[in-house]
Amino acid sequence: MLIAMVVFLAYSIVYLSGCTRIDTANIDSKGVNIVCIGDSMTYGYGATPGEDDYPAHLSRMMSIPVINVGVDGDTSNDGVKRLKVDVLDRQPLLVIIEFGGNDFLRKIPFADTVKNVEYIISKSKEAGAMVAIMDMSVGMIMENYGKEYRRLAKKHNVILIPHILSDILTNASLKSDFVHPNGEGYKVLAQKVYRYIIPYLNQNNILRRFGKSNLKQE
Numbered sequence: 001m002l003i004a005m006v007v008f009l010a011y012s013i014v015y016l017s018g019c020t021r022i023d024t025a026n027i028d029s030k031g032v033n034i035v036c037i038g039d040s041m042t043y044g045y046g047a048t049p050g051e052d053d054y055p056a057h058l059s060r061m062m063s064i065p066v067i068n069v070g071v072d073g074d075t076s077n078d079g080v081k082r083l084k085v086d087v088l089d090r091q092p093l094l095v096i097i098e099f100g101g102n103d104f105l106r107k108i109p110f111a112d113t114v115k116n117v118e119y120i121i122s123k124s125k126e127a128g129a130m131v132a133i134m135d136m137s138v139g140m141i142m143e144n145y146g147k148e149y150r151r152l153a154k155k156h157n158v159i160l161i162p163h164i165l166s167d168i169l170t171n172a173s174l175k176s177d178f179v180h181p182n183g184e185g186y187k188v189l190a191q192k193v194y195r196y197i198i199p200y201l202n203q204n205n206i207l208r209r210f211g212k213s214n215l216k217q218e
Contacts, residue, residue, distance in 0.1 A: 042070025046176025
């Protein structure tokens with residue numbers, strides 16, 4: 001039985017490394033927490049913060065601690081300013097970035113938003129964390145943000161969570177106002193985030209158990 005288990009695990013390691021190509025920068029991260037940084041969408045505006053925001057829903061799906069450092073009204077400029085204390089000092093395993101909505105509404109130059117998000121990505125990677133970017137675009141709304149976030153994800157080899165609001169903005173029962181989800185909407189959002197990040201977290205778990213060298217084919 002033990003031999004069969006070892007063979008199965010070895011096969012799984014080879015399969016994961018060679019066939020599914022589950023890879024991202026810092027896939028072998030030694031961090032401890034999933035840290036979610038963003039604006040009102042991360043904070044949980046329109047629901048009960050700490051109970052029905054998307055990080056709270058996500059935490060109930062995970063065995064890894066999830067920390068919500070979203071701040072209502074924040075822009076990417078604010079995210080850069082508080083990055084060290086709120087994110088980098090919290091032993092991040094995975095940093096989930098959600099910025100753009102307030103930048104768009106407050107007419108912050110688009111190039112500044114892209115620069116800020118790229119800075120947060122780079123510093124999070126330097127801290128040894130995996131990174132995921134949430135794409136807020138829906139159709140033609142904020143389409144340029146989605147395009148740039150896809151470019152940044154490819155450039156930095158980080159996870160992209162596309163069109164996070166696409167199933168929410170068109171469903172009044174999932175919204176608290178024109179743009180913000182309600183508790184059920186944040187649950188839908190969290191489920192989408194979970195689907196995109198869980199393969200990388202599972203891969204990270206294998207690497208931490210068996211070591212990166214075990215995933216390299218001879």
